[in-house]
Amino acid sequence: MMREYKDRKNAQKRAYYTDRFYVVPSIPKEDVNSDETFAKDYKELKKHFKFKEAYIQRGQLVLIIKPEDNKKILSFLKDELEYTFLSELSASDYLAQSGEFEIFYQLLSMSKRKRLRVKCRIKENSAIESVHTIFKSADWAEREMFDLVGVNVNNHYNLKRIIMPDDWEGHPLRKAYPLQGDEAAQWYEVDKIFGKEYRDIIGPEQRDPARVDKKDTKNFARIYHEVPYGAKPSEKRTNQDYQEEDGVFFIDEFKKSNSKVLNTRR
């Protein structure tokens, strides 16, 4: 019996299996009261601040706050509730979904051995208050957030790019930023070193990793068929010996044919 004929032309492009009922699994949220320490802390926090939402995820308390409250809440968490360590701070891009950035502050309490996350969302062109006066680790983290995601931070004493060069255009960790860079990024080093007029001489970047051009001897050398730069490709096998045929004076003659190949380690 013959197999059913299938068009295999785009077999690798197509997903071979799709689940019609697939739902992206989300991390289960537990009630704040399910953990004793967090329940106590949350009760204390609720006396002073308002929260949009609070839950426990993977054993960590997540607090969703208004962006205006971030400084007050973080200093309260540090001074009153012993969350003394800001281990991470960054933002993620939800611009396509809702035109917002989600900013999170990951805190650690050494004494309670608990981790806590404070989250808030701000609109694209608004800014968040800097917390570097509360946690020193926020200094570079906020600069990184400003650099890569493009979130503006108010009252930061030294807000400038930290990873990308100062004259870089765009924010690379935004979802809309192309992986291989926009035009400014693709020509960045050429523009900076030689100037824009050199673009024509150097040419665009070669972005196809699988590209091999046998006839091109300016960019490629075929192994065992090496020819000088720009010369015509040759089928003749070249012998790349270590030295010239007639040897080098004062240096021992050393030829591949005389060398010994070890198959095992000595």
Place this chain on the structure above:
Amino acid sequence: MAQHKVNYLQESGLPIALTTVDKLVQWGRSNSLWALTYGLACCAIEMMASGASRYDFDRFGTIFRASPRQAEVMIIAGTLTKKHAEFTRRLYDQMAEPKWVISMGSCANTGGMFNTYATVQGVDRIIPVDIYLPGCAPRPETLQYAVMMLQKQIRKESAFQKQKPKRLI
């Protein structure tokens, strides 16, 4: 008193070699290729290994120098980011002629696996390269081989020729 006596006629022939000035100069150059101490990423570890005792670059006359003014070979060992490109170019420009460049490893050759916005897609976009070394990372033997190939290339060249305009300059 010990009598020190070397019998040149018996031991290693006459202490005379007949050659051209050209060859002598290039032979000298090829055997004192001082490389710039300049590592960018993991290839630099292999470069350091090549300089250390097991592979021993010193026996080729290749000594790492910490100043571009004293270096003749630049080994681009690792990923070149776009932010760093101008400094690589500046170091290259600071080196005195004659100078050569070895592009070591996939990242320096073509950008390698870093097909991203932040990596220079081949160091030959900013400086002319004499030898491309494949590998990720190339073993010290490969780097040694490249240096030997470069020495061979240098011996072929004429000492007093005007420096040929190289790629991109």
